[in-house]
Amino acid sequence: MGDLIGPLIGGVGLFLVPSVVIALVFGMLWGSFAGAMPGFNQTLAVGIVLPFTFALGPVEAIAFLVAISVGVSFGNSIPAILVGIPGTASAVLTAIDGHTLHKQGKSGLALGVAYFAAIVGQFVSTIFFVFMVVPLSQLAYLFLAPELFALTFVGMTAIISLTGKNVIKGLIAAGIGVALTMVGPDPIGTVQRFSFGIPELRSGLQIVPLTLGLVAFSEILRASRQAHDWQGLVDGFNAKFPRWSELRQTVPSVLGGTVIGTFIGAIPGMGGTPAAAVSYQQAKMFSKHPEQFGKGSIEGVAANEAAQNAAQAGEMVPTFGLGLPTTDSMVLLLAAMTIHGLVPGPLLIQETPEMLHAAVAGLLGGTLLILLIGWRISSLLLKVVTIDRRLVLVFAMALMVIGVYALRQSVFDLYVLVGTGFLGYFMSRYGYSTAAAAIAVVLGAYSEAYLRQGLNLMRNDWGLFLSRPITAGILVVAFVILAYGIYTNVREGRSAKQMVSEIAKPNAP
């Protein structure tokens, strides 16, 4: 039990460190600000400030980035309720019920329920996070190179199979990520590969510009297709916090959403949006008033908000426990760790327990700050919607450039950022998952090293390598997930084809 309580105490203990508190305050405020801005997702919120974390210590950097995630999940509900525009995709269902409540003159009730659900969801899921991640990390010493290879393999296949509409494109996207890690010295004999005599390529491509380019810079390019803002849509509000008797009705939905959010968030490729959707459906199923869902249900708002907030902690379970990022924002979190010389993997928590403390501090500190100032800053966050989105996009792009330059003062890294941004734009538009590519960038280099080291360890015998029970078990899981992905792709393809033929039938001569 001490192993489980220790990280919680360690995280709370960081509240006594002024630099961590400052990082938490800025992280939560920036996250809430970014979350409140429609079209500005968590990846962008983390991506823009990621290079700046080089100026922080590793503990402050992780606490800061985690607090941003907490802030985004809270902030995105405010424009969803008051304007009907979800700050991020996970707040879509909040927008439906919450905005209906706002139009019925119940803005305070909707905002209060969202605020209550966010705090409970974040707080309870932090405890779940610790109780799940600590036992997982204790398995670390069972893992040798073959098992570590299998883990990186399952990390890549899971996100491909569970997220994309086309498994082949998902596999190619992950392959592109692995290919980018092949530039420079090979991980065993340090033989140069694909460096073409270019001095900057001899040490390989840096993870931060690669991942930022693939998931964040490309997203800004995609967003720049739409030059618009939401000025004029926003009017002021004067909401009163709801009474406990009103909030009490939402407790089952909040708790259900928290559990669902944490567990679905922990599945690679899932994250807050599917967690919120499943939680909403579950709440509707068990509600005494299912007819109100979609027409201004406070239970709907509560279930959605609790789940999308709890998913933050869920996403961090495989990220911290096994070194497997499950979403693109988690890839950026691991990339931030590499800036500080940390190696993502199952040994992360065992070797640097302060990283777990920092994550707990980020989750709990962010939640505490929402509890203290979240309600007061709601009206301020509403004003964020009126900030010209075009200015934000351009400044975000310029900040990303200067941030990446600041890391090593290398113009070459900027070419990598802009180049992978271009690549990522086409990949994301045409169904090649940039998240899978970014995850492969982080895991790819380690994956090859583990495979070859593992084979050396097993006297170059594939049979010995593959027959290790844990390795075999993990690889079987990976192939089952891959087979499931292919099966769902084929099934969806067939049903789409059937739908097209049915639509075409009446027009047939």
Add this chain to the structure above:
Amino acid sequence: MDRRIDVALALCVTALGIFIIVFAQSIGRSPVPDPIGPRGIPTGLGAAFVLGGIALVARRVVRWRHEGTYVEPEGSQDDAGVPAGSARRALTIWLCAAIYVALLPVVGYLIATPLFVAATLRLLHFERQPLLRVPAIAAYPILYTLISYAVFATLLGIRLPVGPLRDVFLTLTGR
């Protein structure tokens, strides 16, 4: 989703696979022998790209007669309910970013940044009231550049490229 671009991208994947396989053969031998070696993963990956690319092209070609030019999208979509521009704007902004990066070491941060910010704002049809009598398209880029320079160069101590302003800085700082 334009199926012609989809096919072109699949062909690019195939070409990338061939490129990787060809160049993998020129990778040297490792001093630490192992059954995979430094060429193994690139060669395997290249082959997978070739097969994957061909499979994607074949899938489109088989359905070519039954599908229109625009097929069901498989990638990320534009925000619903808001008019979307063409890919040209996104690519022009990307080009601006590439030129900005190329100019940065030549003309320096203080000159390249406001030009980049102003150009991209212009591309996004940014229009606002003048700020302190300075037109918005100039005021915001200058303000951003000065603030970001102050934060990075002064507070964080990052040496940003100054380009032709080097002599001015040397005179001002006496170094």
